[in-house]
Amino acid sequence: VSTTERRRRARRGEGDKLRAEIVDAASRMLARTGEVGELSLRAVAREVGVAATSIYLHFENLDELVLAVKLRYFDQFGAVLDAAADAAGDQPIARASARGHAYVRFGLENVGLYRALFMSEMLPPHLMPDAGFIGAGVFEAARRDIADVVGPDVDAHLLAVHFWTALHGVVTLRTVRRNFPWPDLEVQLDDLIARLIQ
Amino acid sequence: VSTTERRRRARRGEGDKLRAEIVDAASRMLARTGEVGELSLRAVAREVGVAATSIYLHFENLDELVLAVKLRYFDQFGAVLDAAADAAGDQPIARASARGHAYVRFGLENVGLYRALFMSEMLPPHLMPDAGFIGAGVFEAARRDIADVVGPDVDAHLLAVHFWTALHGVVTLRTVRRNFPWPDLEVQLDDLIARLIQ
DNA sequence: TGTACATCAGTGAACGCGCGTTCACTGATGTAC
DNA sequence: TGTACATCAGTGAACGCGCGTTCACTGATGTAC
Secondary structure, three states: OOOOOOOOOOOOOOOHHHHHHHHHHHHHHHHHHOOHHHOOHHHHHHHHOOOHHHHHHOOOOHHHHHHHHHHHHHHHHHHHHHHHHHHOOOOHHHHHHHHHHHHHHHHHHOHHHHHHHHOOOOOOHHHOOOOOOOOHHHHHHHHHHHHHHHOOOOOHHHHHHHHHHHHHHHHHHHHHOOOOOOOOHHHHHHHHHHHHOO | OOOOOOOOOOOOOOOHHHHHHHHHHHHHHHHHHOOHHHOOHHHHHHHHOOOHHHHHHOOOOHHHHHHHHHHHHHHHHHHHHHHHHHHOOOOHHHHHHHHHHHHHHHHHHOHHHHHHHHOOOOOOHHHOOOOOOOOHHHHHHHHHHHHHHHOOOOOHHHHHHHHHHHHHHHHHHHHHOOOOOOOOHHHHHHHHHHHHOO
16 A cells, blocks of 8 residues: 655656666565455556556556566576576585575565466466476576585486476465474475485 | 345244254355355345344354364365365275375365364463363374374374364365466376375 | 757556455244243 | 344345457658659
């Protein structure tokens, strides 16, 4: 219900600023509630401080706006994980572990965005730039770290799938079952990762 | 858009039949789309073949209806898992494994209900009969099977948490990323369960 | 240096829709007499 | 055995709301001359 000030129109030639502000606003709103379905075109316009119709100047419809948000945050999410892995040094197991911890931390701290990224179907096919491969960069980076840990004789793809699905499960169940008697998060993750990657 | 026939009113003394029919209809609709947020009181009434206001004869509001659906399917879900474990015989590892396979199968075959059960917060606290413990029966049964596998020297609670979160991850990611190059499901589950429970 | 005007960056009213919720009501049916 | 009537099991109209989308429009600002 945060009634934003009426936005000042952009200068000539800077019409694309509004596009960025719309994506910003939609991201903030998604991060708050996490429910993609609750994001409405009119609410985004209100948050930006602009007439509802102005959204149409930059997006065909709400789906394309949501896609823009997702694409942007997939990139950011991947960068966060890479940074965590790099900060952990060169040792493969330390890199993979740091990546896992960073994955869960991001998910728990950005509940709404995580929901938008991984708890809804990607989007109607005609809007998918490259079907099924959004977020593949994130997966592929983890697969490489894991392959470095286990060597060439183990199916690193299968292990990376275990890694991803298990961490995803940790994020989503903790988000949605806050009253469950969860173990300490660091203990849980260290034990889980040790069991999956060896 | 299935316009159901207008329902015939129940006989005297059988007013509770409508309550059951409402829960049935809401369950069918949830099983179809899976989005709790898309379930509307009016749509449920239409599916039942009854005036929208008739819902109020049996439920205070939509939340209480959704809770009724959840409670009912938690019971059914637990029974399915128990049956699978029992069908697997007495050997602890076989029982736990069967339980895991049945969990994932139920989730993938009943996408909508699984979403309703495990991908939304339980409900506003005043509606929770026993906060945080809905579904605890399902968890507890798995924990016992796992404890039988690993013996008394291992933290079976932690292992059961791994088991649950990992299987939940399998169900939800496969549901939402259908284009990902997933491994064969049985291979994935057998390998995953073997790594987690030992 | 001044000004007409094309273009850019939006706005605002209006529409039809489905929704939750309220309120007064209806009409079949079992039962007391 | 017949009937009045209380009660049960619903109905239907109406409300105000937020939504997506359309359409014609406005008004500031750069630029060509």
